[in-house]
Amino acid sequence: MNVEISDVTRRFGRTQAVAGVTLETGRGVFGLLGPNGAGKTTLLRMTATIIPPSSGRVRLLGRDPGGYGPRREIRRRLGYLPQSLGYYPGFTVAEFVEYFALLKEMPPGRVPQAVATAIELVDLGGRARAKLRTLSGGMLRRAGIAQAIVNEPELLLLDEPTAGLDPEQRVAFRALLRDLGERATVIVSTHLVEDIGAACGEVALMDAGKIVFQGTPDELATRGEGTGAAGDAPLERGYSAVLAAARSATAAA
Amino acid sequence: MTAATGAPVRHRTPRATSAVPLNAARLLRVELRRNAMPWILPLIAALFWFDSYRPSTGTAPLYGLRTFWNLGQGHTIIDFGPFVAGVAAWMGSRDGRRGLADLVTATARPRWAAQLATWAATAIWAVAAYLLFAGVMFAMYAHQGVGGTPPWWWVAVGATAVAAFSAAGFAIGAYWPSRFAAPVAAFIGFLAMAVSTQTGFKHTSGWALILPANASGSFDGSARTDSGMFYPWLPDLPIARIMFLAGIAIAALGLTGLSARAGGQWLRRAAAVVTLAGVAAAGTAVGLAGTARDSGHGVVIPALHDAANDVPITYTPACGRAAGVPVCLNPAYRRWLPDMTAALAPVLAEVAGLPGAPVRATQVAAAYPSGDGGPPQAITLGGDPPVLRMSLGLLNMPGPCGLCAPVATKQFADQLRLLFAHAFAGAGNGSGSPVQQAVQAALLRGAGMPFAAQPGLMAATENFPGPGPGLATGPVYAAARRLAALPVAARHAWLAAHLAALRAGRLTLEELP
Numbered sequence: 165m166n167v168e169i170s171d172v173t174r175r176f177g178r179t180q181a182v183a184g185v186t187l188e189t190g191r192g193v194f195g196l197l198g199p200n201g202a203g204k205t206t207l208l209r210m211t212a213t214i215i216p217p218s219s220g221r222v223r224l225l226g227r228d229p230g231g232y233g234p235r236r237e238i239r240r241r242l243g244y245l246p247q248s249l250g251y252y253p254g255f256t257v258a259e260f261v262e263y264f265a266l267l268k269e270m271p272p273g274r275v276p277q278a279v280a281t282a283i284e285l286v287d288l289g290g291r292a293r294a295k296l297r298t299l300s301g302g303m304l305r306r307a308g309i310a311q312a313i314v315n316e317p318e319l320l321l322l323d324e325p326t327a328g329l330d331p332e333q334r335v336a337f338r339a340l341l342r343d344l345g346e347r348a349t350v351i352v353s354t355h356l357v358e359d360i361g362a363a364c365g366e367v368a369l370m371d372a373g374k375i376v377f378q379g380t381p382d383e384l385a386t387r388g389e390g391t392g393a394a395g396d397a398p399l400e401r402g403y404s405a406v407l408a409a410a411r412s413a414t415a416a417a
Numbered sequence: 418m419t420a421a422t423g424a425p426v427r428h429r430t431p432r433a434t435s436a437v438p439l440n441a442a443r444l445l446r447v448e449l450r451r452n453a454m455p456w457i458l459p460l461i462a463a464l465f466w467f468d469s470y471r472p473s474t475g476t477a478p479l480y481g482l483r484t485f486w487n488l489g490q491g492h493t494i495i496d497f498g499p500f501v502a503g504v505a506a507w508m509g510s511r512d513g514r515r516g517l518a519d520l521v522t523a524t525a526r527p528r529w530a531a532q533l534a535t536w537a538a539t540a541i542w543a544v545a546a547y548l549l550f551a552g553v554m555f556a557m558y559a560h561q562g563v564g565g566t567p568p569w570w571w572v573a574v575g576a577t578a579v580a581a582f583s584a585a586g587f588a589i590g591a592y593w594p595s596r597f598a599a600p601v602a603a604f605i606g607f608l609a610m611a612v613s614t615q616t617g618f619k620h621t622s623g624w625a626l627i628l629p630a631n632a633s634g635s636f637d638g639s640a641r642t643d644s645g646m647f648y649p650w651l652p653d654l655p656i657a658r659i660m661f662l663a664g665i666a667i668a669a670l671g672l673t674g675l676s677a678r679a680g681g682q683w684l685r686r687a688a689a690v691v692t693l694a695g696v697a698a699a700g701t702a703v704g705l706a707g708t709a710r711d712s713g714h715g716v717v718i719p720a721l722h723d724a725a726n727d728v729p730i731t732y733t734p735a736c737g738r739a740a741g742v743p744v745c746l747n748p749a750y751r752r753w754l755p756d757m758t759a760a761l762a763p764v765l766a767e768v769a770g771l772p773g774a775p776v777r778a779t780q781v782a783a784a785y786p787s788g789d790g791g792p793p794q795a796i797t798l799g800g801d802p803p804v805l806r807m808s809l810g811l812l813n814m815p816g817p818c819g820l821c822a823p824v825a826t827k828q829f830a831d832q833l834r835l836l837f838a839h840a841f842a843g844a845g846n847g848s849g850s851p852v853q854q855a856v857q858a859a860l861l862r863g864a865g866m867p868f869a870a871q872p873g874l875m876a877a878t879e880n881f882p883g884p885g886p887g888l889a890t891g892p893v894y895a896a897a898r899r900l901a902a903l904p905v906a907a908r909h910a911w912l913a914a915h916l917a918a919l920r921a922g923r924l925t926l927e928e929l930p
Contacts, residue, residue, distance in 0.1 A: 212523045232681025239525040250516030254451045263447050267524035267531055272439040311520075 166349035172220030181206040183373035193345035195364035196353040202370040243317030249308040253297035264311040282314040301328040357399040376410035448538030480565035488571040491630030502586030503603030509587035513594020527680030564749025566645035570655035577662040584666035627706035647782035651715030661702035668695030740765035760830035763864035775805035783810035796836040843920025858897035
């Protein structure tokens with residue numbers, strides 16, 4: 165298992181963002197669904213070793229990120245796209261991706277080719293020399309994805325990766341995700357259930373800091389059948405049904 | 418977006434330890450290319466031109482004078498410091514301002530190391546610009562024939578100060594990732610310079626000498642214009658200042674490594690050690706500055722002083738003749754040789770052939786402070802055979818004079834003749850006895866200066882110990898008129914007979930012919 169999360173909690177002051185999450189996943193694309201404030205981003209930030217858990221145990225790529233040495237090893241093998249991607253406006257696309265390749269301590273000799281490949285994969289080859297400040301929101305998102313995958317990560321964490329992408333780009337991105345999932349663990353946090361259905365082999369649904377569902381997209385879709393839950397597609401109905409059940413269970417408790 | 422199915426299958430790329438320096442170099446290259454510092458350099462260049470270079474050209478073309486304003490009082494640092502601190506704060510706050518802190522933290526390279534690369538690029542731009550501007554300034558000085566040698570140690574102080582400002586500004590930005598970090602850091606930098614300058618006015622010695630923009634003229638101590646001409650520029654105070662400024666830079670950079678996100682525990686410990694080392698270096702430098710004393714040719718800090726720097730610079734003098742007497746100057750003063758010979762010729766002619774008359778005139782290093790309570794004497798006469806020793810560093814030479822009014826050639830010549838006559842009469846550091854004053858006045862009259870003009874000249878001559886402004890009347894001038902009225906041969910004969918007694922102060926006005 166590349167990601168082993170056991171009974172992890174994370175507090176910010178009095179707010180408990182993640183409450184006792186247990187999750188294991190190996191190679192493949194793992195979808196993380198949930199409403200705003202469910203704790204997806206916090207869970208992803210912990211998995212990206214940016215913040216430590218308040219309690220519980222995390223092992224990533226067979227290592228404990230609590231220690232500095234193992235954490236550094238994990239980070240060399242990690243790709244991360246935050247929900248809100250900052251950027252250096254004066255950098256070109258190629259420089260931005262190269263910069264993060266170097267921060268990820270890739271062997272310098274391999275950086276130019278890796279940068280070119282990553283940029284091509286996100287279809288920004290024609291804008292490699294364009295300054296980031298000149299790019300559209302969707303292009304910036306793709307530049308962010310390029311920096312995440314430039315080091316061929318074994319663990320790729322993508323927070324809302326398709327936000328801002330047009331439908332054509334979204335379809336292409338899903339194909340890229342499927343390909344990446346064949347040799348790495350890819351965790352995708354998203355609001356968009358169609359992304360999950362198209363690219364993920366497994367999905368977890370979070371609400372109020374907890375995982376309220378974990379299974380395949382088909383299993384999630386099944387949960388919505390015959391419930392009358394809101395939604396235009398089976399996955400959406402499954403999503404709504406699971407959330408409604410979880411909330412009523414919480415209210416009853 | 419392209420599906421990766423068509424792309425070549427790649428494998429994980431393990432990190433090679435040997436690649437770390439190359440990796441850091443490439444990171445630095447990216448940072449250099451996209452650094453904000455070059456954007457501010459045109460503004461700094463303009464400021465440097467108008468504040469550091471232009472005012473300096475109003476002084477005499479000697480390195481000691483030209484660089485007193487811009488390097489000695491630290492105007493080059495004042496021009497650079499606040500802006501460099503501001504831009505460095507902008508760069509230091511970049512990741513936080515741009516919302517990249519998470520992304521950068523999630524990479525393998527320790528955050529501190531990444532920040533150091535950003536700072537290094539910022540500092541490289543700033544220091545390189547400083548060295549370039551100073552280099553261009555010196556090249557222009559050289560083109561203008563400025564005499565002496567450039568104070569390279571003081572250039573090094575300036576470069577270190579620029580690096581220190583960049584480090585301090587960067588630390589402010591790193592800890593306060595806000596768009597206001599840059600203006601606040603720039604203001605703090607400006608405030609530091611203002612405090613440094615003002616403190617220098619009040620404290621001209623001791624610890625305050627460590628301040629990089631000290632306005633007291635701690636540049637070369639009492640050596641004045643002679644540094645780099647007769648003696649090497651002493652590196653003592655520059656070394657202490659470099660230690661102080663480097664200490665500040667190191668401490669500031671160490672501080673950026675103390676935050677929880679900077680790296681692992683060992684890295685943060687290292688940052689703490691670096692911070693303490695920087696503080697210790699700066700503190701030691703302040704202590705060293707407290708032991709500084711003024712020597713005849715610069716500021717000496719005993720613990721840093723190298724006696725080899727006390728050895729005078731050897732040079733081939735530039736020589737001419739005045740009334741048949743060789744007049745030799747330091748080559749840095751070559752441009753004034755015609756002025757000197759023209760000024761000395763009439764007074765040397767007045768005393769030509771007398772037993773106490775100088776056989777040659779030579780420029781010497783400024784003998785300041787005089788040590789006997791009087792003002793420093795620019796011209797002294799002594800030795801056997803008598804030699805006229807001229808400390809021209811104590812005089813304003815003909816031409817531009819910096820903050821004072823330009824010195825006219827005639828004004829300079831008159832002052833030089835007065836100083837010569839004063840020295841010839843043996844009046845020393847005081848105004849001299851009445852008979853010495855009378856002989857001085859008669860000699861000047863013989864050299865073409867009317868009695869009526871002499872009191873005004875004495876008042877206008879810097880450091881001249883004679884009587885202040887007044888009228889050329891009274892017993893002294895009456896005696897001087899009698900002596901001047903004598904035929905030249907008779908005057909010479911009297912001076913030849915009484916010169917020793919005159920210089921010893923044993924004569925009275927009544928004994929004058």
